[in-house]
Structure formats: C-alpha cells, structure tokens
Amino acid sequence: GGFHRGGPPSGADAARRQIASSNRSSGPNSGPGGFRSERQQLLELVGVLGKKAMLPVAVFCFSKKRCDSCADALSSLDLSTGSEKAAVHAFVDRCLARLKEGDRKLPQILRLRDLMRRGIAVHHAGLLPIMKEVVEMLFCQGYIKVLFCTETFAMGVNAPTRTVVFHALRKHDGKNFRYLLPGEYTQMAGRAGRRGLDAVGHVLLVCWGDRDLYGESELRTMLTGSGVKLESQFRLTYGMILNLLRVEDLKVEDMLKRSFAEFHAQRAAPAGAAELAALEGELAAAAAAPWPATALGSSREEVEEYVALCEELEIIDAQLQDALITNKSFQQALVPGRLVLYGNPVNGLTEPAVVLGDAPAPPSPLPSASLTLNTAKPASFAVGTATTSSTGGTTVSGLSGTTATSSAASSDRRLYLLVLHRPGSMDEQHERQAEQERRAREGPGGGGRGFGGMTSLQSRKQQELDDMFSGMVKLGGAKGGGGGGGSGGGPPRPLPVPHYGCEAGIHFCVVADWTRSIVGVCRARIRLDGVDEILSCGGNWTTNAVRRALAAALRGIARTVDEAAAAAGSGGGGELPQLDPRVDFKIADVASVPALQARATLQSRRAALRPHRDPGLVEAFQLVRTRRRLERRSAELRHQLSDASLQQLPEFEQRVGVLQQLGYLAEDRSVTLKGRVCCEIQSTQDELVATEAVFSGLLGELSPEEAVALLSALVFQVLRGVGGAD
C-alpha cells in the first residue's frame, strides 16, 4: 500500500509526482531474513514499475555496498529483450577492446557485464573508470532499466531517467547519519523525467518497513526547503597574506577581487567604467559652460555656497518628511491661503507659495522612467533616480534628490500650490512634458471626460507603450488640449498642472504636489479671492476672472515676502516667518528635534546669502547643482571601481598591521625572516602562534615527544595525514 500526494508541496514542478511506497514488512537489516525480504520488496518494486511503464529507474543508495547488494538481489530478473542484449554485448565488447586481455576478465567487469546484459547496472565510485563510463553511456541510450547508484551519479553525469527511487533518505556524510539536505534532494530528484520522452517524472521514497517511516516534518523540510545558498568561503589568513606578499607576481588585492564575494561587484565594473567615462565627459562640458549672468550678479563662489546649503537642507528635509506629513497639526495648517515654502523639485530652489486647495491624486502613477527630462537632466542619473519616486504624476523626480519614497504617498495629501516662481529654461520643457503625459493618460478615447473611467486595461497598456516611446507618440493630440468645457456637472476637472505664467509682472507656476515637498509652513496667511475660479478653470488660464484671482494672490505673496525682508532689515534675512514645528505641530521625538533645529539655522543662514534674493538665479543654480551631482556620482563610481571598495580590504590592512607589529613584515611590506618561517608552517589558523613558539625558544628545551605533544594542539584534524612531515 502507499499514500499519494498531489504535487510537491513547493509546487516547484507539477509534473513530478511523489509517491511514498511503504511495503510493510521487516526492515532490511533485521537478521538473516532481512535480506530476503528486501530482495522480495525490490523485485516487487521493479515489477510494479515495469507494469506501470515507469522504467528506466535510478535507485539512489547511499553506500557502495548497498548498491552492489541491491543489484545482486535482482539476480533472477531479466529486463532486456534479445536485441538489446546483443547491442549491450557488442557495445561493451567494443569498449573493453582497449583493455588488456587479462583485464577484461576482472571479477568486477564480469559481474557488471552479466548485470548489464539483463538491463541492470550499478554506478558508484568503486567502479573502474571505464566501467563507469560504459554504464553511463548505456544508461543514456536506454539499455539499462534499473540502475543502482550513489549520489555521485546525480552530480556529475547528465543522465535523466523516468523514475527516481530513494533507497533511503538518510545518509552518512562522514560524521554522522543525517537526512538529505533540500539541495541534495532536489539535485537527485531532478533526474526524474526525460525531456521529450516523458510527460511526467516520478520520484519514489521507499520505506522498507515500519521503522523506516519518515516523519512529516523531516519530509517537509527536505522536499520544500530551499537549496543551500552560494557563499564565498574565501577567508583571509595570516599565512595567505605572507605567502602572497613574498611572491612578486601576485597582489593580494587581485586575490580579493577574484573571490566570489566580489563577483557581483566585479561583473558590474565594466559598466561602471563606461558610466564614469561618460560622466567625465559631461563634467568637462559642464565646466566649459559659460557662467550665466544673474540679476544681482551672484558670483560662482556665492552660488556654490548657496547650493551647498540647499543640498544640506534637502537631506534634512528628507529626514523630516515622514514626521511632518503624518502630523495632524501640520496637515491642518495647510488650508487654502496658507503661505508655505515649496521645495521645487524641478529647479531645486525653495520658493514661497500659497495653498490653493486639495488636488486629486493622479489616477495611475506613471513609472518615473517616463518622466526623464532629456536635456536638463544627465541621462546617467536615470539609474539613481528610478527608485526615488513612482508616484509623482507631475513631479519630475529625477531632478529632486530627496523626493520621498513612494511608500509615504499613501498617507499624503496632494495640494494645488500657487508658487512665486523664478523663471528658468526648464519650465517650458517641464510643462510640455507634463502635458504630453496628461494626453497620453487620457488615452486614445480622448475627449477629456475626466480620469475616472479611463484606467481600463486597454488604456493602461497603451500608456505603457507610450512610456516606452515617451515623447515620440502624439496620441489624442488634437483632442486632449482644451476640451475642458464638457465637464460642467461633476467634481471639478483636475487642473492641467504645472502651469507656468506671468501675471501682474510676477512669474508664477501652479503645481499639484504632495505635502511632503513643503519644506516650511509660514505664519502668514493671505486672503484668496476667487480661488474657486482658479480651481475650476480647467486649463483656461486666460479668462479675466482667473487672471484677476491669480494676480491678487501673487501680489499677496509678494507683499508678505517684501514685508519679511523689510522686517529682517537691510543686512539680509528675508526668510518668511515660519511656524515652529516643535511648538505649533508639537513634534518632539528625539530624532526630529535636532533635525528641526539644524534646519532652522541652515534656513536662516541661507536666507542671508545674496543669491537667495536673486531673481535670475535659476540658471546659475542649475549649473552648479548639476556639476556637483556629477562630481558626487563620479566620486562614488571611482570608489566602487578602485581597490578601496573591496569588502575585505579593511581586514587585510588590519592584518598587515598586525604582521608588521610582530615583525613578520618590514615597513615596506617585504617579508622578513620571521615571515618566511611562518610561511613554512602548515596550519590553518595558528601559524602565528607556532612561529612565535619557535622564535621564543619554547621548543628548544623540550624533548621531541613533548614538542610534538605541544604542537599537536595547533594541528587541525583534517590535515593530520598531510602536514605531518612539517
């Protein structure tokens, strides 16, 4: 009887079926009768397999002796037809022809020939190499129906079979009996099923008796466990370092590089080198670019300082984002009319803005790969920024080093912001690109009926296509633009943002962005007249009402900013007075408070700089920012490509330090006499101890027996037979 199981629990290969056939009789080793009964069971098993057309079978036994005894147990069985017998005979004859006459009569060969003639064979390490090969070839050709083999057959030879039988599930691994490891099991069971011949491969676990029934937990571990992970076994030892340093040819760094631990890093090296070369070119181009004239005539040094401060602030802002956006008071403070400081991801500047109202979340987040701004942003950053944001429907994540991870987005709000914007060359491009995406999203169905229903599978597919050909496809170009008028009734259509413009002599942009890009909440609020006009304009920015409302709001912001600047005095300052997150939002956790303090000081320092008030800063700022980013990336790459990034290099240096201190290496790392002695000592771990013992005269006074006894403590068992002479 037996019990069947469906697929393997791992579901790894549904075509593999596992049957645990348990023949209930006495165990294999229980007295003289054991062998007989095992023999009967074997015969029965092979008979069943033959009837069910599950031959050929490979039976894995875990000892050579067991293989042979099993094969002998089938002495009465004959599985070959006459023609097969002839073929086997001829093949073996041909193979053995190269042996000497006498050698062909060896007992092992004779025995195996008899077995193979009947379609049975054994395969284990005890066979003569030529016989092993003969067995393998005959098995692959299908002449051998039952093969008793050890584990080696699963490892070296690619010889699949229809059925695999496990004679036992426990094996002796040199130390003790243990269950097969999942990896070993997979390797052997993987032999079942021949490509092109079998629809199904069978794996049978044999239980010879009640005693051999396997526990569920053991089986589960073995069948479903994951294989052994490949790990670098390369360990630095003092002996190795000395041996490497004394030959001129080899560098230890090269050795470390070739270790498996560095495999992935080394494989990425050519790509890194190529990227570095490209970066160098871009850097050279950036350095050659002329310094743009700014309105206040900010010098390069001033802007450098300013950018450095901005970057520091960006880092702090990123730290604070999570604490802020989950804060209730913070969110409550963001009401229409509130003045905020907006960290504009497009140009990297911090700009004053006013909250207009809540914006709907973008319907389907586009992968950020489609958001690359081709000219403004070096293409090489695509790698670094692809992970930064997958949410920003309208943010250009590539330009913002600190855009938060998408995980935060779920709890975040999106707001419409009216930003007092410093115009730059990138604005137009940004707007155009956003427009393109919007159109792509609205899809071929076009018509601008709003986003809600448009996320059908088809349009999403289309969208993916668009992403692939980003910027090249003009889908629904004619329709998408200004069809806003149709959506009179329902919720107001989302504004086509970003929108850049100039009203009442003040440059502005309207954006929709997550609250986490708000880096500061000001005390001031302004009155917003006609904000509804703006929010419901649906892209018609040119109507009088909208223009009036925008102009009023912008004048309000500008006035507040001017007041702040005036209040700070002529000396500088000019940052808008902000709400103190510690007091007003009651943020008091240990991590955030110092960050908030640092942010406040940095912001006031930045506000004191001249470029902060420079309306024409954008171009210069961009130039410096891009260059700095390129430099950072190239420094990073250079480190990765150099030896300094090797994982084990610090350890190597430390060990060299030890060796120098103990006098095994000279200052210039040449190996001294002591080091040479150490090289000759064959010990896995304790070469230093042994060398010190020698040079401290420890062994001098001892009799040979005593010395041997003492040093035996330093010899690892496995090397007992090998290193004894030393």
Add this chain to the structure above:
Amino acid sequence: MSAAGAVRVRPHQPGADIALIECGLGVHDAPLSTAFVCVGDEISTEGEEGFLRGHGTQVVDGKLVATVCGVVERVNKLIYVKTLNSRYNAEQGDVIVGRVAEISGKAWRVDLKSRQESKLLLSAVHLPGGVQRRRNAEDELNMRFFFREGDLISAEIQSVHGDGSVALHTRSAKYGKLTHGQLVEVPPNLIKRQKQHFHTLEALGVELIIGCNGLVWVAPLRADRVAAEIGMDAKEAASEATATGPPPSKAQLEVVCRMANAVRVLTRLYMPVYPASIMAVYEAAMDDNVELRDMLEPDFLAVVVKQEAQRRSSAMQE
C-alpha cells in the same frame, strides 16, 4: 676611439676603496659596534635567557661565539650572524636573473651563482599566448625554442626543496629571456629584498631587474615590455622587436651604461643596491657632469661616499 678616450690602466691598490669608505664615513676611529662581529668574537647574550643559537654562531665554553664575520641579527630569542659576503641562498619568491646551463630532460638547469642547483621545469614556463595546457613530447623537443644554453633569463623561485635544490618558474609574461642589455654582478648580500624587483624607469628609458642572486640586468626599455604590461605576449613581441624594432639610440645606450656603472660604483663601495641608491649615484654623476668612463674613478667614488655619509647622518638625526 680617440687617443683621449683610450683605456687607462691603473694599478690595483688593495684596500684603497676601503680606505676611501673609512675616510668618508669617519668610521676608522669609531667604537667597535657590538652588532658587527668577526670570527671568534663573543656575542653578548646578557639579559636574554634561553636564547636560540642561529646560523654563524657556536657555543664555546658556555659563551656564544661568532663563526663568521658579519652583523648580529636578533629575532625574538633567535640570534644569528648575517655574513657580509656569501653565496646566494635561494628563498621562495625571489626574483632572480640566471643563465641557462643545460637542457636536461623536461627541465632547464639554470646557473644562479647560488649554493644550490636550480631547475626550471618545462611545465613551469609561460607558453606563447599564455595558453594553459599539459606539456607534451613535442614541447619537450622544442625546448630550445624557449631558452637555449647560455641564454640569460629572469625567473622567480617557485620553491626550495628539502635537499636544497631550487625550482624556478617563469609563469608570467614579465619573466623570460633577456637580450640587448648589460649584466652586472653584485655580491648577493648587497641586494636589498624588496616588494618589487622589476623596475622600469620610463623617464630614462631603462629597465632594471635586480636579481636577488646578485645579478643585475640593465637594458634599454623596449616596446615589448610595455606591451607585456598591457597584456600582449612578451615572447611574440620580443621576437618582433628583435626582428623589426629599431636599435636603441646612442643616448639610450649611454643611459644604460651609466646605470650599469652606477651599480658597479655601489658594488665597489660595498653599498646596498636598490633603485633609490642606484638613482642617487646616477644623479650625482649627472649633476657633476662626470663622464661615463670616469664614473669608476676614485674622484667620483669619493663624491658618492660623501653623499652617502651625508644621507646617513641626516637619517640618524631624524
């Protein structure tokens, strides 16, 4: 060769160079250093219990006595005397320059001027193109294609066997046959063991191999050495260079001769030979506009000694 450039013959004055050194370093009246011993001198073992008696020492009447002239070296409790002059004693990892003495079976016998016989097995040479394969009978027949008797080769010591015989290997493109250069013989004790023994002085266009066995090879820098560094096969490039490459210019050859003479100067003065010392002598000669043939004259030797004395005293002050 003009009359002025004719070879000058000077009678050999034994001890003249030594006197020069003593004069320069002012050591003739210096107190006898305890680190320096002569045969029969007692080596102080005070304050050291259970010392280990090393090479060049012997215990006579309960006292440790030197059996050779040299410098006393102490490593932990081991006391040994490093002789001032001896035959080369091979150690694993040394870079050597040697001459092929004969071909025997599957190996070349190489003369290292060493105490021990050394062999370079056929299986330990770098095959053209860096291919890795078993050496067959054909390779054995073609061994003279690699190195003939009398060829000068650079190699590395692979191992020193228990019976004292040495196995070499040239399993890298940088080792191999040496042609078109000068060989200078130096007492092996003067060679300072360093991390690098192959030096290419690109500014001067010279390559320098300081063999640990006391043979120093100075040669004009050839294209194939540069090629070997970028991974080309040295032997192919070498055969091309010897066949087609332009012969080195006169100026280049003079630099080579000057470098070789700098090594000879150091040998005469019994000073350590390593790249910095060679360069120091070379530069001193260039600064003083010493003619190539005058480099071994006593006048210049005195200059070198003075320079060395200065260097040592400043080093001591530090």
